Amino acid sequence: MRESVYMRVHVYILVIYFSIWLHRPTLRDKSDLYYMLPGWILFFVPSRFFDCSVSGCERPSVRANGGCDSCSRHLCLAHLSPCLHTCDEVLDDATYESQITAEINRLRSLINDVAVCQLASRLNGGTNCKIEHSSKVGPSALMGSANYHACIRFQDGSPSWLLRVPRVTSCAVGLPITLADYLIASEYATLKFLEATSVPAPRAFSYGVCSNGTDHGVGVAFLLMEELPGRPWAGEGVAGTMATDEEKVRIWSELADILAELERHPFPKAGSLCFQSSNVEVSAVASDRFGVLTPYGPFHNSAAYYTAFAEQYLELIADGQLYTEFPVDAYLVYRFLKDNVSQIAEQGGETKSPEKFFLKHVDDKGDHLLVDDDLHITGIIDWQMARVVPRREAFGPSLVTADMDALCTGKVSFSADDIALADTLQQKGRSSMTSCVVDEKARRFFWGLALESEWSDAFPLATAILEAFGIRQDWAQWREMELKEYESDERLKGLVQHCRP
Ligand SMILES: [Zn+2]
Ligand SMILES: [Zn+2]
Structure with a gap:
């Protein structure tokens, strides 16, 4: 089992080197590695998101519902059964919040704030900035179900940016790093495409993933983008009640x-x-x-x-x-x-375009x-x-x-x-x-x-x-x-x- 994993890793490395060798006439500098990213990342996305955490179990973890932040494990269908997995299924509010706080603290400990600010400053004409992490967690703190956000505030008062980071430190979110890398790379490309249209979407300034060392020292996969004005629309009208x-x-x-x-x-x-x-x-x-x-x-x-x-x-x-x-x-x-x-x-049809x-x-x-x-x-x-x-x-x-x-x-x-x-x-x-x-x-x-x-x-x-x-x-x-x-x-x-x- 272990030998086959080593073999797979060696094959991956060989393919990466071969890929770089193939691209060598067009590679200007390391930043060009970005453009080769999607193919690389996809090569690493496995047929299972996580293996079951139970020692000796070779089954895949169940996607979406198989992660548990109470015992910090990914579990297969057998080890998720109530007789083998005894963590509370429904958490009280205090426990739920403390688990999310712990998860976000783990994620934040991976983020190199200095590297984020250096990159943001460099991309914004050298303007000094600071990164602002919310003191709270949850939706009110700019947190989505799959992503964490921090604000980048510039000293010259220019519009703020957002640092968007996939929540890969939660077992319950269940997002494997390889998929998070691909989602970040794809979202960046989508926003770049939208910049050339009249669709009002945030401008994207940079992104990085760890799997090939293009994270600018940030330590996690991330997207740097514009913070747009406005509030999320939840169906309410001007008066705050349901829209007419x-x-x-x-x-x-x-x-x-x-x-x-x-x-x-x-x-x-x-x-x-x-x-x-x-x-x-x-x-x-x-x-x-x-x-x-x-x-x-x-x-x-x-x-x-x-x-x-x-x-x-x-x-x-x-x-x-x-x-x-x-x-x-x-x-x-x-x-x-x-x-x-x-x-x-x-x-389809013969005459159809x-x-x-x-x-x-x-x-x-x-x-x-x-x-x-x-x-x-x-x-x-x-x-x-x-x-x-x-x-x-x-x-x-x-x-x-x-x-x-x-x-x-x-x-x-x-x-x-x-x-x-x-x-x-x-x-x-x-x-x-x-x-x-x-x-x-x-x-x-x-x-x-x-x-x-x-x-x-x-x-x-x-x-x-x-x-x-x-x-x-x-x-x-x-x-x-x-x-x-x-x-x-x-x-x-x-x-x-x-x-x-
Ligand atoms: Zn558990
Ligand atoms: Zn198992």
Whole structure:
């Protein structure tokens, strides 16, 4: 086992040296290593995020739910069982907060503040600056579910910057360093691409990852970017209560203009943006909004893109890395999605021109929009995991206009906001985009079973997927039929045997 790991490391090193040798005519200095990064990083992203921490166990840790900050371990499906893992499942507020504080302290101890300030000063005309870490933790302290932020304040009063650092020191967040590196590299490229458009996004000034020594001495993977004015929009109006329909129309109108701008910049492939030889190119898809997928792709057609998404879920379910509480049901749902990609993929034909793909913010729940006091959009933030997607996914119903209650409880329908945004696009003459608002299939496809850990919560999502894709049978009947239809599927057979009492 150990020998095979050494062998793999040696092969990696040889490939890296060979890669540098191949690029030697174009390598001007060490900074050019940035542009070779995505390929390198992807080479290191393993088929499992973490190994089980229990000594002697060779299983992969469960993604998303397998990390525990109480015992600081990553656990496999067997060692997560209540008889073997006895940490409290639900933490009281004080314990939860103290765990996050400890995690952020660990992360901050890795960050070299002096190196951050030296880099920021150098990039901002030599202006002195200081780094400001919040004394609190949590959402009020600029902290996201996957990233920590600190402010960079400049002495000359010029606009502040943000240091964005993936939360890789938490077992519960469960973000492997290799994936964090790729997400940072991809987000940087995405922001650089957006700088050349009229989409209001933060300017990116620098980034670094540790895996190849391009972290400028900062000690962690990071992104340095502009701090935009405005507050995250949570659906409220000018008065602070729920936005009125008129107020929402103001938001939809500005969002429609932003979507129209994104439509002006088509790409030939589906994936996520990365630098390749100093150009921003479409590279592997940077995980998904739940952060559980290994980067995959890119793809030249939407059918391959949708198929690969469902297939990776199937692989992870079969390998005990996802949906370990109800693997057979989850497998059947993603198998169904994989077999029904033709319902959302663009249909090819001999006379058809090549498909076009468009940049999409995939975690667009509303709080990605920053607004001012008059509800004008001042910026769109958090482009991590953004991807270049087929037209129908790019401009069809998304999370920003979803009725989240309906989405999570399995009610299949357009929301009032879906219709309002589509109407706004129509009024602006964007019929190419309103034609994407045909059904909820793409939104349901990517929402999937939403990493629910209990079947009772996943069940309405599963039945909503069937309903959205035109199945009229009830779940029990459909399940029975599918088990029969796929009885020769080896992965399904393995799961069924494993789950048999
Ligand atoms: Zn534990
Ligand atoms: Zn284990």
